[in-house]
Each structure stands twice: as C-alpha cells, then as structure tokens.
Amino acid sequence: MRNLKQFWLVMTATLGVLASGAGFAEASYREQMKGLDEQVQEVKSDVLSIAAELARLEERLLYPSNTHLAVFIALAERDTLRLDAVQVQIDGQQVAHSIYSFKELEALQKGGVQRIYTGNVPTGEHQIEVTIAGKLDTGKEYTRTERFAFNKGIEPKLLGVTLGSSQLQLGDW
C-alpha cells in the first residue's frame, strides 16, 4: 500500500512538472476529454450491470445450486511459500490445474482468494485431492498432496483450501 502510494505520489508529481513543460492539451481538448470521460463512466456502469446479469444466467444454466461446487484457494497469512502450482482432483478426476504468475501470487499473499474451480457434483459424499508445488524460503522444492472428504447437500457447496509451507487444509467456510 505504501509503495503504491509512493509510486503515485512520484508519478503524478512528476507529471505535473512534465505537463507544465509540455504545455499539454489545450482547453478545448480537455473539455472534450472530460465529456468523453463521463460517457465512458456511464457505459462502464451499463456493461457492469450486463455482466452481473450474465453471470447470474450462467450460474443458473451451468451450475444449478443442487450440484454447484466451487473450490477456492487461499494462502495462509504471512506464509513465505513461493507457490508455483496447484492441482485439484474431485473423486479421482483432475478438474483444475493452476500455475501462478508473480502477480497472481502477490494477489494471494495480499489476502485475495482464487476461485480455482466451479463445477457440478451430485449430492452425497465426495473426495477432493489437492496437490501443491512451490519453493520454501530456503529455496528448497516443496510438494504436498492432501485428500479430504466432503458432503454435497442440496445447497451450493463452497470449499476453501488454505495453503502454506506447513499446512494444507480444507477451510470451514
């Protein structure tokens, strides 16, 4: 947060001087840009609303609640594991395999949660197997696999898997 703030402070403070030097955009251009900016904001709002309705439609069509299963990945707080990949199997079938970029890893480290899989399973008992690969802060390669049982009821099932250099657990969400 601090870094971002500093970045913006410098960038925009710099821009102030550069803009003043460059004698940028005349007032008429500025007005036009402002007008367009407001129209762009409006269309963004419209598109967001369409996106929300489309997401609801997609969920109803593809993942009805009685079979809906979603698996989420979170990193344990302040864990130093450099996560490279996660693989998920449901009832012995591979359903997701994710390789993490630096940006994605950073997003997880900042407290974000990745929805790695959305699919359908019938109600009843199931098994989930999660395999992670990464590097410890010592530089040593690290892999781990854990299996968990879960029950799918008639409501949508959300499974949260918390990963770390010393843990891999199915969260109670």
Added chain:
Amino acid sequence: MPRAALIVGLGLAGALAAAPCAGKDLRDLYFGEALYNANQGHYFEALERLDAELALHGGVDEPQRDSLHFHIGEAQFSVGDFELYYRMHLRAGRAIKAVLEGAVDEAVRNEAAYRLARIHFQKDQAADALIALDRISGKVPVVIRDDVEFLRANVYMALGRPAEAAAVLKRLQSAQSLSGFAAYNLGIAMLQEGHEKDAIAQLDKAGQLKLSDAGPLAIRDKSNMLLGKLALESTDFTRAQLFFDRVSLDGPFSNQALLSAGWADVSSQNFERAVVPWSILAKREVTDSAVQEALLALPYAYSKLNVHGRAAVLYGDALQSFGDELNKVDASMKSIAEGRFLKALVRGEIQEDKGWVIRLRTLPDAPETFYLMQLMASHDFQTALQNYLDLEELRKKMAGWQKSLDSFEDMIRLRKQNYDPLLPGIDAQFRELDAQIRLRMEQRNHLQQRLHQLLIEPRPDLLATADERIVLESIRGIEEQLQKAKGSDAEQLRQRLRHVKGVLTWTLYTTYPERLTEAHEHLNALNADVAVLTKQYQQFVRSRQAAAHSYLGYDDTIDRLRTRAAESLETVNQLMAKQGHLIETVAIDELKNRRARLEVYQTQARYAVADSYDRAAKAQGTPTSEQATQTSENAAPAGGGH
C-alpha cells in the same frame, strides 16, 4: 487554479487512490475473490463480483447470517475504491455517500467523508472537497489521520488559501508517511503566500532531506529544480548552479537539471563549466527536448570559448541529428494517421506492468510513441488513454458475451430436445406413484394418531393379534348362541366360555405395555422408511424441477441481454472512435509542436555550422568579422534554457 497548486494537486490525486484492502480473517470467499481480482488490477471483475455479493446481501432476510456480514463495511468501502481505480468517479462518489449517510459509527463515517473529499479533489472540485472534510469530527482512524490533514492542506492551496494550508502543513512536517511531500508543499504554500524568503528556506530543507524511497527522492529533486529556477530568476547564478547540482543524475528531472545547470553557467559567463553538463546531456536520448536543446547549446558554449573547430563539428552533428529526428517525427505523424499509434497502445503484452508507457519506447515498430513520452505521461492524456484501453477491454468482453449467449442458446436447445420427449412419460409414472404414496402416508398418519390415543386412553383389544381377534370374534358368536340356550350344559358352557374369555382378556391386559411399545417400535421403523421415501421423493421433485429449469424460462433473459449487449457494444464502438480520434489529434498536435521546434533548431544549426567553419578558418588566418560574431550570437538555442 495557480500553477503551483495544480502541480501539488496532481501530486495528491494519485496518492489518494487507496490500495485494495487485504482480506484478513476472511469469512466470505466471494469477497476474497473480489480482492484477488482487485489485487491484480482486474477491477472490472472485482466490481462485477462485489456488486453481485452486495446485491445478494441486501436481499437476504437476515443479513447477519450472511457471510458478507462480517466484511460489510470493508466491502462497501472496497466497492468505492474499485470504482475509483476503474476510473468511475461518479459511481465511487455515490457509493461513498451511501456509506456516509448510513447508520455507521464515527470512525467509519469520518473515513467515508475523507474518501469523498478525495474524489472531489481529484475532480477539481476543491470547494466540495472542503465541505466533505468539514464533516469529519471526533474519532479519525489513525491510518488516515495524516492523510486527512495533507488533503486539507492541498484543498486550501487549491482554493487559494495558502496561509491555512501552511498552518496545516507545518503540523505535518514530522509525519513519516508524507516525508518530502509535506516539506515541499509547505514551501509552495509559503510561495503562494508571498513569503519568498521563508519559502526558499523551506524548499531548501525539502531539497536536502535524507531519503531512500523513489517517491520522496523525486520530490527532493523537484524542490531543487524549483529553487534553481527561483535563483535563476533572481540572477543568483551561483546558487542556481548549486541547486541544479543537487538533482540526481538518473531521476526524472535530471535532463532539465543538466540543461538548466549549463544555462546558469552561461549566464554567469562561465562557458567552460557549461560544457560539462551539456556534454553529458547531449549523449542522452535524443528525442528528449532538453537533449535536443543541448545539441545546440554545447557547440554554442564551445564557440564562446573560441573552440570553433569543435563547435563546427558539433553543429554539424546537431544538424544531422535534427534532420534524422524530423524524419522520425514525420514518420510518427504518418504512422498515427494510419492508426498504428492506437494499435500499439492496445497491445496486451506492453500493458502488463505499471511502466508500460515507458516500455512503448522500446517497441521497434512503434516510432510514433518516441516523441510522445511527455505527452503520454501527462494526467489528462493518461486518463484519455486509459479510457480508450478500458473501452477496448469492454469491446472484447462484449464480443465474447455474444458467443457465450450463442452457446447458452445451443445448450438450451439440446436440453429441450433431450427432455421434451422424456418428461411426459416420467410425469405420468410419477403421478401414479404419488397417489400411492399419499394413500400410504394417510394410513401411517392414522396409525400414529391411534397409537397416540392409546397412550391417553388404553384399549388393549386394539392391540390384539389377528389370531386373538379371530378368537374374540368366535367368543362373541358363541356368547350370542349361548344366550338362548337352556339347561345345565348351557350353563357349564357359559362358564367355560367366560373362562376362555378371561384368559384372553388377561393376556391382552397384562401384555398391553409390551404390545404398545412394540407397536411404537414398528411405527418408528415405518417412519425411517417414510423418511427415506420422502428424501427420494424430494430428490425426484428437485431433479424434475432442475430438468425444467435447465431449459425453460431463459428466452426473455437471453433476448434482453443480447439487446443490451448489442446496444452497449455500439456505444463502446462510438466512444472508442471518438476517444481514439481525440488521442490521435492531440498526439499529432504535440508532434507538430515538436516538429516546429526541431525546424527552428535545424535552421539555427545550419547557419551556425557555416559560421563556425568560417570562424575556425579565420582563426587560423584572418581576424573574426563583426558580421560573423553576430551570426554566432544568433546560433544560441531558441529555448535559451528557460
């Protein structure tokens, strides 16, 4: 708005964009997903998710049982933040106002007021920003306390109230998070107040702060640049030199500092010293305007030192360089006119990091960007560019959505083809079974009622076995027959019958509790079977409903979405065309300005090169003519460093 305030304002604008919040002790996975998207800069997806979550949360009967309840305050603020990041200031303002006007505690309300003030300030609405700041009272969260005051100071400056700004900024001088920025802004406020002496002393402090971060380092350079400029204006060239020397050689102000340092030397007639910064500068990236000026300034200094041979060579190099640059500018204008600038901007791979604008320069097939770095770095142009890129993203999304809607329709058609022939038969079979199930359920309910009644009012005969009931019936029949019989045998038979009946009655009464218990056990066993049946029944009903829901009732929604998406796509295309045209026009105007300046430089260099060769030749033989001296004076760069 005064220039200084504008600069400070611009500086603040970015700082006010808060970073996405972290999800500690996360209780709502979808909120976490929104954070995951936001943390990667995918604000559209983050907003899409969070909007949906907040709408769902608002619609539940008992919000305290919804998992988002644990993050609701954070989520409401995050929506405003994401909208701000996604450059939707109007909506962000509305979202934050909603928090501000809701029943929230003092700290939350104050933070909302601060955020609202921030948005107003970013949109050049300083008076509104001050009104929002004035709503802050009581408990202010520690993390924003200094930021609130810093914003207040900047709002005062934007409103032309430097004395009040200075008073606030003086209190912020020890704030670590604002290190450098508060010091610089205090200097600017003092300048606005007209206290030039105090301002210079303050800026001098800001220009010598010991800092390590890139941000405050740039501010320190900026302070020194301003001090140098002020010293030049007051013809204190030695001090100006000192300030320019303090500017770091690899910062964003280094080119301007080197150029100005040279001019400070020239102004004090120290041409030898001017050669040093200008020689460094002349070797830098030639598209920079300061570098181009140095290409002319350096030989000018040599000519003043009477090193005419060297000056002639350097003027020749400058002439060559300006020619090359003019060709580059022409190529850039042509390229922009052909639409290649916009194509270069939307290339995905170059936008992957924050410095993507800088990386444009390294693209071999995008010469149009070489001369536009300064323009592209400006705030307004950045907004226009970002809007163009956002529109391009929306366009791609909506093109994808049209395909998704086609797929959905295909899916629905196939499901209909599958279920339509099957369902009538299944429904008929189900109706039959349903009737049987209902009958059995009624029987069970009747049994349960009777057993319940037996607990209150014991009726042993009702728990007789089938054999016992037959025996009882026989006894009753024999009793009726014996009523009419006469004689001693009859009496004996009656006696025996009473005995048999007594035995049976005895059995029924003495075994009644066990029989009742057994009956309840059977009922419980039946209940277990009924539970299984009910479960299967419900499962069937759900499956049947799911089958219907999988293809019925989507037509209107899909049609509506298709229409809305098509309309929005058209709007996006129109806006993209307008925005793109504006960007191209502004870019070409900028290039025209740079071209005009290059032409002036080229003309100056052309005259100067001839003059320098002439002087070099004369220096070897005849004395310098007055006319030649005049020409040499004219060869000083038009910019004159200032």
